[in-house]
Amino acid sequence: MSTPxxxxxxxxxxxxxxxxxxxxxLGLAAVGLWMTGMPNSMxxxxxxxxxxxxxxxxxxxxxxxxxxxxxxxRPPALPGPAWQTRLASAMHGLLYLLMLAMPLSGWLYNSASxxxxxxxxxxxxxxxxxxxxxxxxxAGAVHEWxxxxxxxxxxxxxxxxxxxxxxDRDATLARMLPRALFPPPKDDAR
Amino acid sequence: xxxxxxxxPARLAVPLLALAAWLIAGPAAAADYTAAGGSxxxxxxxxxxxxxxxxxxxxxxxxxxxxxxxxTARFEVEIPLESADSQNAERDDTMKGDDFFAVGAHPLARYxxxxxxxxxxxxxxxxxxxxxxxxxxxxxxxxxxxxxAQPVLEGQATLDRTxxxxxxxxxxxxxxxxxxxxxxxxxxxxxxTP
Numbered sequence: 001m002s003t004p005x006x007x008x009x010x011x012x013x014x015x016x017x018x019x020x021x022x023x024x025x026l027g028l029a030a031v032g033l034w035m036t037g038m039p040n041s042m043x044x045x046x047x048x049x050x051x052x053x054x055x056x057x058x059x060x061x062x063x064x065x066x067x068x069x070x071x072x073x074r075p076p077a078l079p080g081p082a083w084q085t086r087l088a089s090a091m092h093g094l095l096y097l098l099m100l101a102m103p104l105s106g107w108l109y110n111s112a113s114x115x116x117x118x119x120x121x122x123x124x125x126x127x128x129x130x131x132x133x134x135x136x137x138x139a140g141a142v143h144e145w146x147x148x149x150x151x152x153x154x155x156x157x158x159x160x161x162x163x164x165x166x167x168d169r170d171a172t173l174a175r176m177l178p179r180a181l182f183p184p185p186k187d188d189a190r
Numbered sequence: 191x192x193x194x195x196x197x198x199p200a201r202l203a204v205p206l207l208a209l210a211a212w213l214i215a216g217p218a219a220a221a222d223y224t225a226a227g228g229s230x231x232x233x234x235x236x237x238x239x240x241x242x243x244x245x246x247x248x249x250x251x252x253x254x255x256x257x258x259x260x261x262t263a264r265f266e267v268e269i270p271l272e273s274a275d276s277q278n279a280e281r282d283d284t285m286k287g288d289d290f291f292a293v294g295a296h297p298l299a300r301y302x303x304x305x306x307x308x309x310x311x312x313x314x315x316x317x318x319x320x321x322x323x324x325x326x327x328x329x330x331x332x333x334x335x336x337x338x339a340q341p342v343l344e345g346q347a348t349l350d351r352t353x354x355x356x357x358x359x360x361x362x363x364x365x366x367x368x369x370x371x372x373x374x375x376x377x378x379x380x381x382x383t384p
């Protein structure tokens with residue numbers, strides 16, 4: 001068989017969304033950590049504008065991904081201990097939650113700070129709130145602490161995927177990758 | 191009675207003090223009105239393609255105006271730039287910083303007008319001079335005047351921020367921060383206390 005059964009592997013669309021969102025989140029994290037220390041300048045404005053635009057893009061892609069997952073379904077969980085499956089589900093739920101909370105708290109922080117929001121200078125997005133120092137403080141804290149929590153979860157998520165791949169030698173990681181790019185481990189080619 | 195009259199020097203004291211007060215107060219005493227509560231002085235700029243509004247929390251306006259006597263009219267407005275507020279802490283800090291208002295070196299902006307035109311239809315124009323960030327340039331304020339016990343002056347002016355060096359260097363890019371700034375004011379005027 002040249003292609004595995006669909007139920008075994010994440011579909012192309014979902015894979016594309018998974019890795020595209022992952023790449024953007026890494027970029028957003030790196031830029032986000034760096035940009036707050038920039039001296040006040042035109043460059044800083046532009047970098048912030050890009051951070052916001054990519055963040056909104058992630059929000060849209062995560063919603064698309066959740067919609068796609070509901071519509072197209074997901075491959076069944078690989079065999080494993082029940083506690084592990086439940087923990088993985090909880091982990092993925094938290095990751096989705098944070099992938100929504102991060103752009104939304106950033107958007108709210110932007111609105112409460114009374115900055116406009118134009119997606120790549122093309123589409124003007126509405127403000128989620130009026131100017132408000134209180135909301136700004138709350139949204140800013142959620143954005144910052146949410147980031148550290150997300151960083152922790154991503155590290156655990158990636159660590160678990162590598163552990164499955166290298167130690168357990170199962171298809172957990174491989175089925176989120178194109179078959180051509182990554183030869184499946186033995187137990188995926190049943 | 192005559193015995194209780196003050197001595198000559200004492201009798202002179204009151205008019206002399208009045209004269210001294212007039213000399214010290216100078217032109218201020220010539221103002222008919224000052225801005226009362228409810229007066230506003232705002233501005234609208236545009237950054238990254240979106241307009242934003244700000245206002246000056248404090249300003250001091252001395253207005254002498256009579257639609258029938260434009261020749262004697264005079265506006266004097268002093269604006270502590272530190273009081274600029276666009277409800278955006280980051281933007282306000284930048285605006286007051288050295289690249290824009292430079293409030294440290296130039297804490298006050300000043301608008302003075304003594305030449306006025308009747309534009310008809312209840313509208314007037316003040317051909318005044320605005321001093322901002324150490325630079326003085328002509329700025330025309332067009333306004334309406336509503337007479338009354340507390341006359342109301344409503345006016346607008348448009349100015350180019352770069353003419354005053356507000357936002358030079360990289361900040362001068364009009365695509366990021368528009369050069370044109372619209373100033374609008376609504377003054378509720380109370381008779382000046384001499």
